[in-house]
Amino acid sequence: MGFREMLPTGCPPPNARDGAFEVAFRLVSTVNPDVSAFESHAAKQEPLPPGVTPCRWASCSLFVDLETVAKKRNAFKKLIYGFCSCFLAGRSGIYLT
16 A cells, blocks of 8 residues: 555554545644645654654544544644544555554
8 A cells, every 4th residue: 555655664553454434534724724734744844752653743643533523623722723524445544543
């Protein structure tokens, strides 16, 4: 499987799985998100913070339920405008639970 971004060695981890989701949600910081809203922190060339693995920094966080989206949005009110949704077909990404 190919990925949109270059991933660090050892990514994705062995316990990651391929899966399909009818709808997935991504928190965004703008009213009109575009493809850049799905870039990882690594792709944005942001520095790796202490305690965060390179794999985690090179990933894109998606959520599959609105309850989790609401909790995350409330935790980052100053940074998050809202969320967008997308459809994930099988073989379009690897995920960890």
